[in-house]
Structures are given as structure tokens and as C-alpha cells.
Amino acid sequence: MEIHYKVIGTLLVLLSLLHAIFPKYFNWSEELSALSLINRQLMYVHTFFVALVVFLIGILCISSSAELTSTSLGKKIALGIGIFWFIRLLFQFFGYSSRLWKGKSFETAIHIAATLFWTYLSIVFLATWFV
Structure with a gap:
């Protein structure tokens, strides 16, 4: 991790x-x-x-990284950061209009990359709390 x-x-x-x-x-x-x-x-x-x-x-x-993954305080910090990035992931879909990226190659690529990135961050940080 x-x-x-x-x-x-x-x-x-x-x-x-x-x-x-x-x-x-x-x-x-x-x-x-x-x-x-x-x-x-x-x-x-x-x-x-x-x-x-x-x-x-x-x-x-x-x-x-070692402290974030292995200590009680680190895991609590990771949980907070995970919640932050998960909310940012939700805003990717509900905070921005799809008109900003649909039908536009570059903007669609950025939208997909950002969605994957926020998902990755959310999973890693939240998984730390549950492991």
C-alpha cells in the first residue's frame, strides 16, 4: 500500500x-x-x-506513507483525505455539466482521466481505513 x-x-x-x-x-x-x-x-x-x-x-x-498506513492517527488522516477525494469524485459528475466535455475529444479525455484519478485516490485512502 x-x-x-x-x-x-x-x-x-x-x-x-x-x-x-x-x-x-x-x-x-x-x-x-x-x-x-x-x-x-x-x-x-x-x-x-x-x-x-x-x-x-x-x-x-x-x-x-508508512505512518499513514500503519498507525491509528495515520489511518484516521487517510480516512479524512479519502472522504475529501470521494466527494471530489462525486463533483466530477454532479458539480460540472457534461456539456463542458461531451463531444470534445480533449475535454472528454481530461474528464475520464480525472474520474479515474479521483477514483484511485478514493480507493487507496479509504481502503487504508478498512485494512
């Missing part, structure tokens, strides 16, 4: 770094220009903190 945590940790660190390109990729300078200053800044600040939390979870997985 520890190897899964190392792989997950590496992938989460990479995912957190990917957030740095969101403003440019999603054209936030233009797309968010109609928003009030507070709403525009909320997008940037919340994106930063989501990336930071994802980065820190990744570092935790890489540096403390």
Missing part, C-alpha cells in the same frame, strides 16, 4: 504545480474581468490554497 502513497504523492505534487497555469490556460484576465474585484481575487486566492493543500497532501503521502 505504501507504494500507492508514493505514486499518489508524486501525482498530487504535479497536480498542485499544474494549478499555476490555470489563469493563463483559462484566460482569466479576460474571463474574470466582468467580475467584481473581490470575486476575481477569490478565484486566484482559492486556486492558490487548493494547490497548496494538494501539494501538502502530496508531500505527506511521499514522506509519511
Whole structure:
């Protein structure tokens, strides 16, 4: 199970770094220009903190995989993280409209990859609690 945590940790660190390109990729300078200053800044600040939390979870997985899988506290932390990622998996289907990806090759591929990734994270973290 520890190897899964190392792989997950590496992938989460990479995912957190990917957030740095969101403003440019999603054209936030233009797309968010109609928003009030507070709403525009909320997008940037919340994106930063989501990336930071994802980065820190990744570092935790890489540096403390043994503790997460074998100690009582580690298993409780894994349960909490597993619930977090399972809820994120649900949002993949119920938080985003399928109109964003259906009929679009790249977007469909990202949707499928994200669904598989959130499923993998959910299974590994939740399985730790039950093993």
C-alpha cells in the first residue's frame, strides 16, 4: 500500500504545480474581468490554497506513507483525505455539466482521466481505513 502513497504523492505534487497555469490556460484576465474585484481575487486566492493543500497532501503521502498506513492517527488522516477525494469524485459528475466535455475529444479525455484519478485516490485512502 505504501507504494500507492508514493505514486499518489508524486501525482498530487504535479497536480498542485499544474494549478499555476490555470489563469493563463483559462484566460482569466479576460474571463474574470466582468467580475467584481473581490470575486476575481477569490478565484486566484482559492486556486492558490487548493494547490497548496494538494501539494501538502502530496508531500505527506511521499514522506509519511508508512505512518499513514500503519498507525491509528495515520489511518484516521487517510480516512479524512479519502472522504475529501470521494466527494471530489462525486463533483466530477454532479458539480460540472457534461456539456463542458461531451463531444470534445480533449475535454472528454481530461474528464475520464480525472474520474479515474479521483477514483484511485478514493480507493487507496479509504481502503487504508478498512485494512
